[in-house]
Amino acid sequence: MSPKFVDRKEKQQHIARAALKLFALKGFAATSVEQIATAAGVGKGTLYEYFETKTDIFVAAIVEWMKQFENTIMAELAHIEDPLTRLKTFVAVSTALVDPIDPLTARFSIEILQHTLIEDGALYERRHVMKDVHTGMRKILESILLDGISKGVFRPEWARDAEKFAINLLGYIDGISLHYLMSQNYFHIREQVAFTLQNVIGMLRSKPGDPWGPADIDNDRLTVEIKN
């Protein structure tokens, strides 16, 4: 049955993925190690061959989750040139995570948030993990903005505030996603995001002396499929 030598990395990843689903669905506290073992198709003892503690499994699940997200967004951006489309795509991929069909990852991000913030949360001692994620996201967004400026699509004055812009937009995306999850059917996240994008792009493109108004953009790029 079991081969003499097992690819430990691969098996760890397999377990981490099984754990990710459970953590996202039920939360860290409500997910027992036994359940993870069952979901991964191994015994509880085996699980402890590959991870020291439950928290380690959690961290591995987070890493797995981030990897998937980053892959998705980089793949989407890879073949897009137009700065406007790049910006819209970035926002679309980010908000697609809370699509009602698959709210798991969004719930999971709450779980991470909590264990990062709460004093004896599983991640309190490893807060840098989330900081690194956000820094990575911000860099991508900043580069989109600066690229747009260099291509003459956005006005150059915004270069000075690229970082502030990126931080704010990321904050908005997360916040509106959370509110959406909490009060489903109360508003339409696509419309809300499109509204913001219109205003933001209107701002980014307007030049002093130009009449200002929300950008009249098409929202085709606001739909993105996230592969699990």
Next chain:
Amino acid sequence: MSPKFVDRKEKQQHIARAALKLFALKGFAATSVEQIATAAGVGKGTLYEYFETKTDIFVAAIVEWMKQFENTIMAELAHIEDPLTRLKTFVAVSTALVDPIDPLTARFSIEILQHTLIEDGALYERRHVMKDVHTGMRKILESILLDGISKGVFRPEWARDAEKFAINLLGYIDGISLHYLMSQNYFHIREQVAFTLQNVIGMLRSKPGDPWGPADIDNDRLTVEIKN
């Protein structure tokens, strides 16, 4: 010692407040009923005279928390006439919750979020609680905007989008607050919020044909004291 007849409402509130501090500090799961009892200065058995379950204590703590926030914001707004100042005050009070000196309430809001979203979270069956909170906040913000329009400070075209505007701004406030909490010292929340406010107010005030630019507002109203 104990009087023959006790004001049950008052004692419940007393316990709820003690619980609020603990829940905010350590989270729902990590706070034991025993600890709540000790913090409230009563025995564990007594506590169950006033609440049926641990979850009921949690809900009571949430209600207590919301009441405090609403009192603060209404008190602040009560004596302000100028729409711009009202808007800035609203944002200031909302973000003051994540002041590094007292991040408890922000952590608590994460806790609520989680138990609202996770399937067997303590609040999953009572999701409407959070929805109601947000509706209340949104109404306040909308009224500020409409009032500003009627006073000629904001351009009337925005009336149509008052609701979208309010939902987006509330989402932004929560999102930027969360990011701030997660990566302390990485950015300055006051500057970020001021930046957004400048742009938002610039948008709200600009008229078609006007040269567009961020509003040159003073940020005095961005500091607010939250009383515990």
Next chain:
DNA sequence: TTTTTTCCCGACTAATCAGTCGATTACCTG
């Protein structure tokens, strides 16, 4: 075949904790 190595497992342990219950105290009333 026999031995060794690697991997797998689930019963067990020790600790935690939500909720119960019977005993006790303190106040009130007659």
Next chain:
DNA sequence: CAGGTAATCGACTGATTAGTCGGGAAAAAA
């Protein structure tokens, strides 16, 4: 003062669960 009642308490119970450990199975080596 005495009987009754409201309020308090914390030891106990039952259930859950993170992490351990020793036995066993399969593959490789000898």
